[in-house]
Amino acid sequence: MSYPSRFVEFFGPATWKAIHSIAFNYPENPTEEQKKTYSDFFTNFSKVIPCPACSKHFQEFIKNNPIKTDSREELSRWVYDSHSEVNKMNKKPNPSFLEVKEKYTSWGPKQLMSFNKLSQNEKDTYLAATNLNLTTDNLIKEKEFVDYANSQNLILVFFIFISVFLFYYFYKKRLKLNKN
Numbered sequence: 001m002s003y004p005s006r007f008v009e010f011f012g013p014a015t016w017k018a019i020h021s022i023a024f025n026y027p028e029n030p031t032e033e034q035k036k037t038y039s040d041f042f043t044n045f046s047k048v049i050p051c052p053a054c055s056k057h058f059q060e061f062i063k064n065n066p067i068k069t070d071s072r073e074e075l076s077r078w079v080y081d082s083h084s085e086v087n088k089m090n091k092k093p094n095p096s097f098l099e100v101k102e103k104y105t106s107w108g109p110k111q112l113m114s115f116n117k118l119s120q121n122e123k124d125t126y127l128a129a130t131n132l133n134l135t136t137d138n139l140i141k142e143k144e145f146v147d148y149a150n151s152q153n154l155i156l157v158f159f160i161f162i163s164v165f166l167f168y169y170f171y172k173k174r175l176k177l178n179k180n
Contacts, residue, residue, distance in 0.1 A: 008051050011159070015049070016083055018159040023079040024104040026072045035069040040170050042067050045163070061085060076101065 022041075027034055046062055049055040061082050068074040080097050087094040095103075118126065 008054065011050065012054075014159050018163055019045070019079055020076075020083070020100065020104050021160075022163060023076040024072065024101070026069075026075045028072045030069060030071070037167065037171055037174070038069050038075065039067045040174070041163070041167050044166060044170060048166075057086070057089075058082065 019042075022038075026038060030038070043062060046055060046058040049058060065078065065081065068078040077097060080100055083100075084094050086092075
């Protein structure tokens with residue numbers, strides 16, 4: 001049974017946003033426990049990706065490119081490299097590491113305060129426009145893009161929730177094993 005590519009296009013971008021966000025928020029100087037927790041997270045995450053081909057590909061990537069957890073920069077670059085490989089395989093544009101880093105780390109307190117003053121609709125429009133590489137004017141004219149963006153935000157929230165749940169589950173499991 002083949003996996004519907006349309007579904008991959010639906011959850012794929014949200015998944016990449018979640019794992020890039022996780023990597024760019026990894027500690028700059030992680031402890032051994034944090035290194036193990038994050039390594040376990042990505043290893044286990046590779047086994048639960050809903051697309052069987054994607055899951056297999058990510059597991060092979062991990063096997064051929066061990067997870068690098070010595071620093072935030074290393075882990076972020078490792079996630080970037082895995083995403084780049086998928087982009088090349090799917091003949092999609094591949095931004096530079098610096099462009100990706102800027103996208104996930106450029107929000108300082110001023111930008112966040114300005115963003116929080118927007119209405120929910122303005123926030124959705126802004127996020128959709130930036131994530132879909134559209135101008136705000138074009139996005140407002142095309143209602144279907146707004147609907148798409150809203151569904152993407154829900155998927156992102158879902159994958160972040162699943163990621164946090166898996167992280168918590170394996171963390172508790174590891175603590176339980178350490179007690180025994």
